[in-house]
Amino acid sequence: MALHFILRSSCTRSAPVFGSLLNGGKTLAVNRSLTSVSRSLLAAKPTTISSLGVSALRKFSASPIRQAAATGNHVTLWNAERALATAMLGVLPVGMMFPSQAGDALMAVCIVMHQYWGLEAIVTDYVRPILFGSTVPKIAHGLLLVISAATLGGLFYFIHNDIGIANTIRKIWSTKPKA
Structure with a gap:
């Protein structure tokens, strides 16, 4: 709104052509601050959209877009994503320091949710x-759901039937390279 006001006021004072474009094609009244040269130009021929030869102009608006592709309030999801990312700063180190099935399951859920979003x-x-x-x-979103569900299922299978996520990472880090 402020940008529209600034554009409208600056254009009507300095360039009557732009003022008429912003005013929907109507000729604006002459502002008293115009110079004599501008007044003589305005008196000679009024400037309108039709005199410029422009048949169609796109509407310019500084207002936010009200018709989004997806409906709903995305602030809640954004806050949940940030909360999960912040929680992972504590979940991952604690899960690695104290390996357990519950800690591994919590790490698996956090990692899969983070990668899904x-x-x-x-x-x-x-x-x-x-x-x-x-x-x-729709197919791409469906495949993403299938891949995320398969990843979570595979991690849970690995947690319950093998040594788990934290112990696997510890084992990888503890191996010494062969000389």
Whole structure:
């Protein structure tokens, strides 16, 4: 709104052409601060959109877009993503220092949720319906759900039937390279 006001006021004082464009094609009243040269130009020929030969102009607005592609309030999800990322700063080191099935399960859930939200943002940004149609984005989101569920299932299987995430990472770090 402020940008529109600034553009409108500066354009009407300095350039009547832009003032008429911002005013929807109507000729604006002459401002008293115009110079004599500007007054003579305005008196000679009024400037309108039709006299410029412009048939159609796009509407310019400084207001936020009200028709988003996805509906709903995304602030809650954004806050949840940030809370999870912050919680992982404590969950991962504690899970590594004190290995247990519960700690491994908590790490697995946090890691899979974090990777799902990150990849979902990538899929939403780059696999758009305007580029690929309406079917491909739905398939991409479905595949992402399947991959995330399979990853979580595989991690749970590994936790319950093998040595777990933390012990595996400890084992990898403790191996000495062969000379």
